[in-house]
Amino acid sequence: MGKQATEMLKGTLEGIVLAILSDRPAYGYEITAWLREQGFSDIAEGTVYALLVRVEQRGLVDVEKVPSEKGPPRKVYSLNARGREYLEEFWRTWSFLAERLEQLREGGK
């Protein structure tokens, strides 16, 4: 992943994280680790935390503090109703973009 990825992640990373949370509640450290496993090798630690703060402030997720056996307490996030609506909107926008790009890729051969 090069520098292009950094800019391309803007806007999509939020959707990615919300999509993860739509599947199951999770906390920052866990999400970052999972993303890195999935190939987002250079996702910065702080990026995910900052994103989680933002979506919380917008009321898209609920938060619960859960003690950890191995460190400071975890902030476990879960997608709420508003978050689900927002995620659907995200998928619509994404689909639109993906379709245009697929057309361009085919046309450019």
Add this chain to the structure above:
Amino acid sequence: MGKQATEMLKGTLEGIVLAILSDRPAYGYEITAWLREQGFSDIAEGTVYALLVRVEQRGLVDVEKVPSEKGPPRKVYSLNARGREYLEEFWRTWSFLAERLEQLREGGK
């Protein structure tokens, strides 16, 4: 298209414009008009021009000034060798992202 689109365009708009230029040379006004036809209804005029300036400065495109019958001269951009390489890299990054997102969408049902 909502606000999500604005952030999602960051990084991808550049690829979109380069992909257009890989098909045929074009100038800013033309590209903006085409994008709007394609459904990018609220692409700002200035956005495309600024983007073209950037890709020119990075040496991804060649420029030629061509007189217009209906206004000031056009700056016609065409993708050069470096631009083509960069575009391929863009497609690789895009593919990676699109695959992850498709997996997430399916998983989240």
Add this chain to the structure above:
DNA sequence: TCGACTATTCGGCATTGCTAAGTACCAGTA
């Protein structure tokens, strides 16, 4: 006691798209 891993926070920076205004050139029209 000293790392190593877990877990979160914060301040400042770079990039990118949007807004808004301005410049410039030409054609048609009153």
Add this chain to the structure above:
DNA sequence: TACTGGTACTTAGCAATGCCGAATAGTCGA
């Protein structure tokens, strides 16, 4: 002539997002 409208590009400043680097804190094993 003056005005309007379409074509075509430029510029300055703003907002949002991801990255970098450092700091804070808790737990465990060497």
